[in-house]
Amino acid sequence: MTTESASAPVGFIGLGKMGAPIARRLLDWPGGLTVCDVRAEVTEPFVAAGARSVLDPAQVATHARIICVTVVDDAQVTEVLTGPAGILRTAAPGTVVAVHSTIGDRTARELAARCAERDVEFVDAPVSGGAPGAMRGSLAVMIGGSAAAVDELSGPFGCFADLIVHAGPVGAGTRMKLARNLLHFISFTAAAEAQRLAEAAGIGLADLGKVVRHSDAVTGGPGAIMLRETTAPIDPDDFWFPILGHVRDLGEKDLALALELGDRLGIELPLAQLALTRLADGLGVAESALDKETS
Template sequence: MTDRVGFIGLGNMGAPMAKRLLDRPGGLTVCDMRPEVVVTYTDAGANAADTPAAVAEHAEVISIAVVDDAQVRGVVDGPDGILRTAKPGSVIAVHSTISDATAEELAGICASHDVEFVDAPVSGGAPGANRGVLAVMVGGTETAFQRVREPFGAFADLIVHAGPVGAGTRMKLARNLLHFAAFTAATEAQRLAEAAGLDIAALGKVVRHSDAVTGGAGAIMLRDTTAAIEEGDFWLPILSHARDLGEKDLSLAMELGERLGVALPFAELAIDGLGIGLGVGTGPIATKKRTGGSPA
């Protein structure tokens, strides 16, 4: 039996996600505070509901894509919330990035109503949602995960069971740590390039092109542990090579920055932590920088 799906919150992310559910068998019921937004979906055959509680009357799997923890709480357990009418065995899935503690708390409340709760934040942005290629990180029981995999497949081509409730959110926070730290590093690279008289728009084209080929930072995220790599391990020569190349290029960038008078704090952190983070220890260049001696 195909679960009927409800979708609450038709904003920048929710709108393209919900649109990809329109052609899915089982029917779609949508809800948003802005009636004019809902018309697009009802014109395409979806049902409209005025409140989250009304959505739960017509759906067994209910997705939520609102702004923050407070809105999620209201949608789930407010006076007109989903739990007022949710049928036992229903699954509530929150795609908003909220606190993992909030997710765990709401899971407990839902359990008292015999309703499953999953935190299911997404990665890939609105372009990914429009193309149906989002990544979804699901925190919840195995039973709930199996229930949501099929409907989530309408807007995602990677659906990961991160662990129990809260794990999906924790994975999203780790992913976004990389995302926004990389943005900050990119601004540092732009400052260096600009001081060197380069076209930083052209630099951006080069970065996007090469990252699409190499996988960017995710290319080194292949091990199942962050522990130090032992002798004889398959990854030791590969990541040692990555460290040595990285330390060389970072040191050259830092020398350029020094000549141009551009502070590069991210580069300083990177050269100190790259080898250790990769599990292979500092290389000769970083060791020399730390000790002021000669490379081993």
């Protein structure tokens, strides 16, 4: 981060459930904060705390050199950037626009090209950690853009995030967020399946939830296995083979036991069945060392 970027004025567009707590972390930013939302009333607490409020994204761009956008979807992001009152109407060359909304990676690339025509730098910078993470300043930000933009943004992003990852060129931040949320929502679906099994077995769901949250906080949950650079099959001589082979063996045993319990209770567990058939291959240890030696 350069001395100039450490005091660059920041603009923030979109003060919804995620945008507002992120923007609040920027109220003390040395370069000042300009906010904008279609609902005038949500800007009032920011003005009371010292921020400037303006009516549209074009006015944000007259005051800010770094502009964060947290709106709902691709259409709104496109309107904020390229609409009649959009950022590109007034943005000065060298302005950096960071979109925290989760949009399509192709949309990100298309908007980056539009911005480049005006010498404005676009980055996709989706976040993970939810509103609680934003309030604590502990979000993860996944940036798709140039290394120079990452450096430019590190100061203001550091106000609301304690993990900033440069995922690659424009679009890469979005692709990383989609992979992360794939795990997130499949895990929710699996949690619902686990609750059905527990309920049928007479287990208290609230107590089960306590155990899951406690143990995931200790082990790291599903992310604990995301330590390799590739998903290719692991050679038996590799350091990771016995570690992930142990995960496979425990997983296959416990999944089989859960499926047997589900059969006895008349509960269908389609995700568990799929997990049993896919776990070993997914871990890269579908073939055991013994099998490989004797084949």
